[in-house]
Amino acid sequence: MSFSYYIVSDKIGEQDPELGGLLIHNFFNKLIEAKELPSHIILLERGVHLLLPEFSALEALKILEEKGVEILACVTCLEFYDIKDQIVLGKISNMPAIIEIIHQAEKVIRL
Numbered sequence: 001m002s003f004s005y006y007i008v009s010d011k012i013g014e015q016d017p018e019l020g021g022l023l024i025h026n027f028f029n030k031l032i033e034a035k036e037l038p039s040h041i042i043l044l045e046r047g048v049h050l051l052l053p054e055f056s057a058l059e060a061l062k063i064l065e066e067k068g069v070e071i072l073a074c075v076t077c078l079e080f081y082d083i084k085d086q087i088v089l090g091k092i093s094n095m096p097a098i099i100e101i102i103h104q105a106e107k108v109i110r111l
Contacts, residue, residue: 003107004040007047010055012111024050027111028060037069038109040101043090044074051087062089072098 011020012027031037041064043050050061051073065071071090078084078092102108 001106002039003109004042004101004105005038006042006108006110008045010046010049025057028057032060032063037067041069041071042098044077048073048077051090053088065089
């Protein structure tokens, strides 16, 4: 089954920012051990911050990329936050390409 993750934050949840940061860190570190991997991880809004050098689970994202998971960052979001030149992995993408990937996926999971 083809599936993608659609991530719009640098945290999981909205209640406690510190806990949310820990949860997103743990999510990616455990995802590298999963039997099935997504075809894509699509990052929008504050999710693009996960590609900055200071993200604690950046090594896990690198491993996922090496395993064939395509990590896409929304160019509009990167430009909005003025971090386009600071991301250290992933591919810069645009909305038409993101829409095409979402339409082709059998399942899209939003975090």
